[in-house]
Amino acid sequence: METMRDGGEMHHVFEKAISNLRAIVGESNVILNPEGYLYDETPEAVRPEICRDTVVVRPENTHQISEVMRLANSLRIPVFVRGGGTGLSGGALPTKPGIILSMERMNRIIEIDQENLVAVCEAGVTLRQLIEAVERIPGLSFPPHPGDESAQLGGLVACNAGGARAVKYGVMRNYVIGLEIVLPSGDILSLGGKIIKNTAGYDLLHLIVGSEGTLCVITKVILRLIPEPGKTYTLVIPFHDAWSAIRCVPEILKSGIVPMAIEYMDIEAIKAGERVTGKKWPFSGGKAHLMVIVDGRNEAELMEKSEIIEKISGKYGALDVLVGVSRREQRDILEIRSLIYEGLKNETIEVLDVSVPPASIAEFVEKCQKKADELDLKVLHFGHAGDGNVHQQIMKSGLRKEEWMKRYVEFKEFAFSVADELGGTITGEHGIGSVKKRDLVKTSPDVLIEIMRKIKKVFDPNNILNPGKVVDDE
């Protein structure tokens, strides 16, 4: 590789690999300059050190991926699988000399099977592509929406992506029923299929969901589709304070209506979203807002649900309940919510995504806010209140690195310890990647980490697949 500085034997290995890689995927699909493939959405402050001594390989089918893996395995060359590059934990980032396996050309929607209500796609298909294909068929839908639509399905599965609609419709895991994978050995396996029930041996499919590219390369995914949920209303409900806003969430959940999404946002987070979108949030006052999306088969059902939510939020001192009815109003609200992170990215140290029992969110947020105030650290709270998954965007606020680093680490460890006390977990949707590797080890029993490491070895005995991530301590 062009910038190879290791010299000697390793250099020779790569030289040999490159000509073999060209033979497998074609000359134009071996790119020696990895620029454009080196980063994802992980904030710079917590990003691992990137290794530029990497070559980008762009296979176009499973057979080629099998050949690439076989080669890499025999030469012990690290492989970093790259999907849409939308991860927030540095899970796809190359941290050693090796191959960046870009899935961008594996972008065919193989089939939308309307008889079985499934989509069969190559792993490089983006969420946007899938949504568009499904929307073309009246009455069908793919509900999970983990945010950035340029994410690829393989990555969404590998990270068990979540998103706001999980309250009612679950996360990626709930939709994956089949996978084609390539092992580091080059072996190709099919797991599951267009089948809803499967109890034939250990469920490797569900082990691979959430394994963040460290066990195998996902090459094909089979996803369940469901009948379209119908129309939606988007409610914006401002409150004087966080505690009141969050306290009414469990009561909404218990009421019997299951909203599609219940999002919580600090007003500052909303303002950041407004700035980046240039759009206006429907209510400018209140320190803390809920955004609730309900779905239903007709207006009457939507009205009924909205009224129940209005009544509950009234009990907790809601300042108002604004109901977005038109497609456009709802889209604008959602866009502001979706782009909060984008609006603050440059000033962000990290976005934590602790997951706690939904009824404990208020306690979690209150304790963390108090800690942030003590540390004089700016932390914006927003996220998926309905499923207990809080986002805490920790800001630099003009501090020098020496200043914010200490505060940030102290805050993070505090947040993780509170999560643990409340029976939560350190990450609900962003995953471990490079960023939370040490935290995972620190907050988990040794026995658990040991099992994970041994499982890694079962799939990848030479540790070539995404080394340095999740439980690999290299």
Place this chain on the structure above:
Amino acid sequence: METMRDGGEMHHVFEKAISNLRAIVGESNVILNPEGYLYDETPEAVRPEICRDTVVVRPENTHQISEVMRLANSLRIPVFVRGGGTGLSGGALPTKPGIILSMERMNRIIEIDQENLVAVCEAGVTLRQLIEAVERIPGLSFPPHPGDESAQLGGLVACNAGGARAVKYGVMRNYVIGLEIVLPSGDILSLGGKIIKNTAGYDLLHLIVGSEGTLCVITKVILRLIPEPGKTYTLVIPFHDAWSAIRCVPEILKSGIVPMAIEYMDIEAIKAGERVTGKKWPFSGGKAHLMVIVDGRNEAELMEKSEIIEKISGKYGALDVLVGVSRREQRDILEIRSLIYEGLKNETIEVLDVSVPPASIAEFVEKCQKKADELDLKVLHFGHAGDGNVHQQIMKSGLRKEEWMKRYVEFKEFAFSVADELGGTITGEHGIGSVKKRDLVKTSPDVLIEIMRKIKKVFDPNNILNPGKVVDDE
């Protein structure tokens, strides 16, 4: 142990173990005569050879289980975990001298948490106990219903039990969010919790769901509850032939209404259910019946759904559509369906539970019926048409063992090969256990089996936990 015939060293090991076991769980909870703990619901014809040289141990808490496992592991004594004994694949049956670890005393419902909508239970709690506890709380429900309510939650999780309601409400996996487990080493681990989203490392919880007691002992389960779906109607729809009945299932699924259950039954299967229950099915004609359960928030919604189903089934030549409205009518219909197996048990060789893509059920059933006719083998078809999970009850019909054995094996292998052609799997809910061990190996790539065996070794290096099951070829 009383009937120990191995003599010598092994005998000595057991003598020592028994006094230790008594010290751990108390004298009265070490039962030397295993009678009553030796069988499950697996038909005698395919049951593995039972080993009576076993001692029953009945722990009452996780700590005791940890001690028992530590002891068994150090002495290399096999442990067979026993739940409700309702399995159909011999997964819990003792096949070697060892310990039967009966979970019957781990029967406490620790908490029905109404704030987080979860149930926390010891693994020996039965499905009936759970349902009764949940029903006492207005507005809450636990939808999965895999059949026999004396099944225990630990077993339901270990086997990823399914059942009729999977069409709309999924299988056990979709409800398990937390587990406490004991490893063969005696280590106790908590996985997940009262949390909906979790991406912290490899998802061992989902690996354990469906592992059939071969990786660890499940001691506690945390299950999601959901708001009560409302009222139900149960529709009985008779047809002239199987093909017509099954052909309309995908069209019901595509219509946008998602029934809770769509069951298919041969008329002969129905008659067996009538015999054992003493109850009368609402329609006596027709060769093939569908039973469809719809749920809804009010009568209007139920009527609307029923009418859509009536219209679709009319297109496929339904002889009638009978709507069970009262609780009692519906319960009777369901009971007849549930007890089909019971009614035919003595004459049954095996009940296969192949799972295929839902739209391929008609083809699967038709091909298999033809094969059965050729072999002059009586096979009753029924099962979960809505999710592609077919039950094929293979009957002895008065044949001698030499006669039926050959035909049964040929039929089974045929059914598995058709399932494979259609993209299905050999078992959708009964699991592998002892009964389908060879079939799993035969129908799976070597690489897949090899991975499963290595995973078994990661958890249970001395192969003491449920040896001889799933992928263990002893």
